Amino acid sequence: xxxxxxxxxxxxxxxxxxxxxxxxxxxxxxxxxxxxxxxxxxxxxxxxxxxxxxxxxxxxxxxxxxxxxxxxxxxxxxxxxxxxxxxxxxxxxxxxxxxxxxxxxxxxxxxxxxxxxxxxxxxxxxxxxxxxxxxxxxxxxxxxxxxxxxxxxxxxxxxxxxxxxxxxxxxxxxxxxxxxxxxxxxxxxxxxxxxxxxxxxxxxxxxxxxxxxxxxxxxxx
Amino acid sequence: xxxxxxxxxxxxxxxxxxxxxxxxxxxxxxxxxxxxxxxxxxxxxxxxxxxxxxxxxxxxxxxxxxxxxxxxxxxxxxxxxxxxxxxxxxxxxxxxxxxxxxxxxxxxxxxxxxxxxxxxxxxxxxxxxxxxxxxxxxxxxxxxxxxxxxxxxxxxxxxxxxxxxxxxxxxxxxxxxxxxxxxxxxxxxxxxxxxxxxxxxxxxxxxxxxxxxxxxxxxxxxxxxxxxxxxxxxxxxxxx
Amino acid sequence: xxxxxxxxxxxxxxxxxxxxxxxxxxxxxxxxxxxxxxxxxxxxxxxxxxxxxxxxxxxxxxxxxxxxxxxxxxxxxxxxxxxxxxxxxxxxxxxxxxxxxxxxxxxxxxxxxxxxxxxxxxxxxxxxxxxxxxxxxxxxxxxxxxxxxxxxxxxxxxxxxxxxxxxxxxxxxxxxxxxxxxxxxxxxxxxxxxxxxxxxxxxxxxxxxxxxxxxxxxxxxxxxxxxxxx
Numbered sequence: 080x081x082x083x084x085x086x087x088x089x090x091x092x093x094x095x096x097x098x099x100x101x102x103x104x105x106x107x108x109x110x111x112x113x114x115x116x117x118x119x120x121x122x123x124x125x126x127x128x129x130x131x132x133x134x135x136x137x138x139x140x141x142x143x144x145x146x147x148x149x150x151x152x153x154x155x156x157x158x159x160x161x162x163x164x165x166x167x168x169x170x171x172x173x174x175x176x177x178x179x180x181x182x183x184x185x186x187x188x189x190x191x192x193x194x195x196x197x198x199x200x201x202x203x204x205x206x207x208x209x210x211x212x213x214x215x216x217x218x219x220x221x222x223x224x225x226x227x228x229x230x231x232x233x234x235x236x237x238x239x240x241x242x243x244x245x246x247x248x249x250x251x252x253x254x255x256x257x258x259x260x261x262x263x264x265x266x267x268x269x270x271x272x273x274x275x276x277x278x279x280x281x282x283x284x285x286x287x288x289x290x291x292x293x294x295x296x297x298x299x300x
Numbered sequence: 301x302x303x304x305x306x307x308x309x310x311x312x313x314x315x316x317x318x319x320x321x322x323x324x325x326x327x328x329x330x331x332x333x334x335x336x337x338x339x340x341x342x343x344x345x346x347x348x349x350x351x352x353x354x355x356x357x358x359x360x361x362x363x364x365x366x367x368x369x370x371x372x373x374x375x376x377x378x379x380x381x382x383x384x385x386x387x388x389x390x391x392x393x394x395x396x397x398x399x400x401x402x403x404x405x406x407x408x409x410x411x412x413x414x415x416x417x418x419x420x421x422x423x424x425x426x427x428x429x430x431x432x433x434x435x436x437x438x439x440x441x442x443x444x445x446x447x448x449x450x451x452x453x454x455x456x457x458x459x460x461x462x463x464x465x466x467x468x469x470x471x472x473x474x475x476x477x478x479x480x481x482x483x484x485x486x487x488x489x490x491x492x493x494x495x496x497x498x499x500x501x502x503x504x505x506x507x508x509x510x511x512x513x514x515x516x517x518x519x520x521x522x523x524x525x526x527x528x529x530x531x532x533x534x535x536x537x538x539x540x
Numbered sequence: 541x542x543x544x545x546x547x548x549x550x551x552x553x554x555x556x557x558x559x560x561x562x563x564x565x566x567x568x569x570x571x572x573x574x575x576x577x578x579x580x581x582x583x584x585x586x587x588x589x590x591x592x593x594x595x596x597x598x599x600x601x602x603x604x605x606x607x608x609x610x611x612x613x614x615x616x617x618x619x620x621x622x623x624x625x626x627x628x629x630x631x632x633x634x635x636x637x638x639x640x641x642x643x644x645x646x647x648x649x650x651x652x653x654x655x656x657x658x659x660x661x662x663x664x665x666x667x668x669x670x671x672x673x674x675x676x677x678x679x680x681x682x683x684x685x686x687x688x689x690x691x692x693x694x695x696x697x698x699x700x701x702x703x704x705x706x707x708x709x710x711x712x713x714x715x716x717x718x719x720x721x722x723x724x725x726x727x728x729x730x731x732x733x734x735x736x737x738x739x740x741x742x743x744x745x746x747x748x749x750x751x752x753x754x755x756x757x758x759x760x761x762x763x764x765x766x767x768x769x770x
């Protein structure tokens with residue numbers, strides 16, 4: 080899996096170099112957050128109840144766009160051909176891309192979560208471990224499917240709409256699990272979130288494996 | 301007798317219902333330099349991509365170094381170098397970083413030395429630490445070639461490698477290709493530059509409408525004539 | 541088999557089902573006449589599920605062996621599956637409105653049906669708008685497999701949602717709550733009729749896809765001959 084690490088490092092380096100365009104995704108996330116909140120116009124008492132849903136919807140929408148961009152960079156200059164003519168297992172490309180996407184999602188979360196706490200009057204300090212666990216499990220499953228289908232979307236017509244169209248129904252368990260887990264954690268701690276976290280864990284196990292096995296079929300012509 | 305680097309029999313390739321390649325037979329031995337000519341749309345790029353393993357043949361057989369590509373050419377990919385129309389280099393990394401990336405993918409032992417050697421050959425030492433996005437077309441092309449040569453491939457597939465190169469760089473490339481040939485590397489070259497490649501070529505093939513319509517040797521003038529004869533006649537039926 | 545046996549068999553089963561549902565079965569105690577939709581509603585749901593599993597199976601075979609037949613089956617099953625899923629989503633509200641007073645509720649089973657519909661509608665979109673590239677069949681196969689893998693996870697996750705009308709769920713309990721043997725018979729016969737219809741539609745659609753493929757192959761042959769002459 081050294082190839083996967085090489086690809087991860089390369090992707091991270093490129094993301095760092097182009098952090099200017101990365102920042103536009105972060106700003107988009109913030110905007111979505113603001114729009115959702117303002118549209119609902121909650122009182123300070125109501126606001127925390129919104130937090131889980133607002134957090135996850137923002138996260139998923141912005142994440143899809145960010146991950147799509149990650150594959151566009153392989154399309155530029157036909158870099159994918161460079162990867163495919165090297166003695167690299169396509170599954171390693173998947174692993175590398177998946178890891179890079181996780182980092183991207185992590186950066187996104189790092190910005191969105193504190194803002195949700197701030198704007199929606201949610202006390203994050205005490206619940207942080209549980210919250211981070213939910214976010215991590217959700218991100219893994221999300222990235223697993225998004226990485227697989229971003230490779231598809233980048234090759235077909237109607238690219239902009241195709242990825243959300245394919246991904247959103249498939250990601251419903253992540254959304255539901257994530258929101259329920261977050262709500263439970265905010266309400267009273269990890270115990271109540273057990274079922275939801277279980278769903279996320281199962282999703283992760285199934286779809287990281289599926290992505291690993293199916294990616295070669297997507298990427299090789 | 302070792303297996304030839306390329307042995308293609310009856311290769312076909314369809315795309316969206318149209319035949320892009322129709323029954324191509326091609327064998328390339330070590331140390332041979334085969335030049336592929338043909339009008340635009342003849343299928344030269346497609347053929348090269350099929351040979352490189354980027355496209356699966358719709359029909360026929362293809363064996364690289366004796367390994368059937370359908371059975372998985374993973375083992376032989378380390379011996380293959382490919383340069384397409386685009387550079388396959390990441391615009392936001394520097395030249396040196398791009399080469400380092402590919403060196404890591406190929407698990408090269410002497411990566412640093414090799415990278416330095418190829419940067420020197422490509423004349424990119426000065427620009428090595430600038431982003432590829434800032435390179436001129438010629439510089440990008442030279443970097444792409446350096447990338448393909450990094451792992452000392454035994455089979456090189458080049459799609460119009462001389463485009464964008466100034467005469468001096470083109471000379472250097474031609475010399476390098478001749479040297480590689482002499483060392484036993486097999487090369488397949490798609491080009492429009494007859495003048496430069498005719499003296500290098502062991503063999504020239506003309507591709508037209510997805511089929512090889514002429515193969516042979518000769519100087520630039522002879523090949524040009526054969527090309528015109530093979531391709532120039534449009535319309536009309538059945539002339540094999 | 542396709543042209544000789546399935547059509548008359550389906551016709552007979554459908555007639556039997558219609559007769560049972562409208563002539564034989566008594567009115568359900570609580571819900572009245574409108575409950576009769578239940579027989580076709582449930583049958584359509586079963587048909588849709590079977591179709592989606594068929595898509596997954598065919599997709600797996602296609603990825604494994606590249607069999608064109610498998611690809612044809614996949615697209616046929618997906619289309620018929622979406623058709624019956626749409627029927628479920630249409631007959632459901634028709635039934636629900638007089639009984640619950642609302643057209644829709646986000647309870648687990650309905651949510652799951654909508655999501656399934658969305659997944660396979662996306663499958664059809666991918667095939668329709670993916671472009672002329674034959675790789676699209678491969679991408680669709682991956683989607684078909686992933687979609688079906690997702691079904692159990694979706695099922696478990698939607699149970700985390702609040703169910704709004706648990707009593708209604710029990711009453712709709714998939715037929716196991718039916719006391720009257722006539723009702724049970726009606727359900728099984730309807731299921732048989734609808735499944736036969738689904739099978740027939742899938743077979744027809746797969747055949748038309750196969751024929752289209754054969755026409756394309758013939759066209760290629762002609763083009764190839766013509767192109768090779770020059």
